Amino acid sequence: MNRPAVSIAIGPTDPPPTLVEKAVLEAGAVVSGLDEAQGLIWVGDPEEFPDELPARVEWVQLPAAGVEDWFTAGIIARHPGVRFTSAAGAFAASVAEHALMLLLAGVRYLPEHLRATDWRQQDFFPHVGTLRGKTVTIVGAGGIGRALIPMLVPLGAHIIAVNRSGRPVTGPGIPSSVETISADHLGRIWPHTDHVVVAAPATPATRHLVGADELARLKPSSWIVNVARGSLVDTDALVVALSSGAIGGAALDVTDPEPLPAGHPLWKLPNAIVTPHDSNPPQLRFAAFADHVEANVKRFLDGAELLAPIDPARGY
């Protein structure tokens, strides 16, 4: 490569976080002070952000996926000539991986296996399922849903993605065989899907999206996985459905209430899996941000479109 070196500053910590520095170097840029930099990777809070940036700085990478605080603090507006990118999408892969793990563990009857203390092959045989040929409905086609689809495809699942518009979900690793329906038509899905993964934002419209009626229409073998927010599932109705065997099971990384109190029936139901909102633990968030930085610095060097550009007009 004979192109001139591109300098990237990392702020505000000095020395910068090792993983982030390594990511910038791996991408092929030089780590410099802010005065020489064309790009700035910011790992601090909005309050610490410099009031003025040197004129050479063309691009700022922020450390958060949701950047409402940066808009509120006026930082985007104060630097109209600078391109800002967020970390949107960077943290979705770990949550999607967790959702896949929960769904597979449920479908393949792992909780009951882990309680066994002898070789119960004949008992377990009829309960070991597969995702091959099964329909998995993913409610919410944001970062998590779009990261989960490519993980389910090689398992031979038929995938229905649910978004607001019903416009076909596209993205890297998402084949055209994925069916997309609009949230308005979600009501039709319950009797037909084998499993449901909830990955939609918590809004008044999505509260108790999975309630008693929906649970009653699922199959006795259906698993529900929730990696979004607890409020999307009606917990009391879920406990009833799990206790009666109306559905196969539920695997929840988020609960309502959260934290789930000791003594709650979900802790003891044999067909419930609870993980305490740890699908994206701090050490993985850090590593994921570093990967995002490496990808974006590479794109910056190549003059390619940056990942997760912030649109000042749109507000995110």
Added chain:
Amino acid sequence: MNRPAVSIAIGPTDPPPTLVEKAVLEAGAVVSGLDEAQGLIWVGDPEEFPDELPARVEWVQLPAAGVEDWFTAGIIARHPGVRFTSAAGAFAASVAEHALMLLLAGVRYLPEHLRATDWRQQDFFPHVGTLRGKTVTIVGAGGIGRALIPMLVPLGAHIIAVNRSGRPVTGPGIPSSVETISADHLGRIWPHTDHVVVAAPATPATRHLVGADELARLKPSSWIVNVARGSLVDTDALVVALSSGAIGGAALDVTDPEPLPAGHPLWKLPNAIVTPHDSNPPQLRFAAFADHVEANVKRFLDGAELLAPIDPARGY
């Protein structure tokens, strides 16, 4: 489609198994008696196979992946003008899915989560891992190994496949980024890999392939998954490594001895997962065979190369 109908017979049961009949019809063929058939799907044993086939029969699909009994019974030799196919590869997907489930459950600390009866987020955070950016070594690149690779790729794992020749593993969904090494060089891998999936045949050469020395060289976070045969892992050495925390854990669908007796330490170790050789239960085997039939009837109709052709000279 304006091509003439192709007739396929299903034997020896009458009526034929519903799933198999449906597969033939889905593929676009007609189900007929043997006298009108160009192809025969055989779901019975070698002893029941007809001594003579009508001259129109060009192709026979056998129901087993390993067809040594069919050679021994002289059936392949007796029909030199007929193409035979086995079910090799058809049953690998379920075992590969099981291996993926076991590996993810281990890496994401599911066994400990399932024992929790309260919200232990801070305790669990440091133990929740990911396959993203991690190296997974798959020992054995037969049907199971080749089915597992495309499932691991979208999770962002780096994959090392180990086969006898060291020639690059290829196949549908296997990218060129997969590293292949020969079994002779497996010794070098142990300190470098994050996790190991054992999917190689049981032979005198692979007995105790994972023993005390190999376990000692793995990382304290490494998981071993065995979906092949129990004899490939030295059980006593494994119990020592799991008890001392020398490795992260082990997830075993096969054990030595098998069945694993009640009271064996593997039933109680918190970092061991045992499933009683049920990664490919009968009902999934049946469905997988039907899928294989559908794919092969389609290929037969299209004049395409059939899956799992039997070579009379090679003996499988």
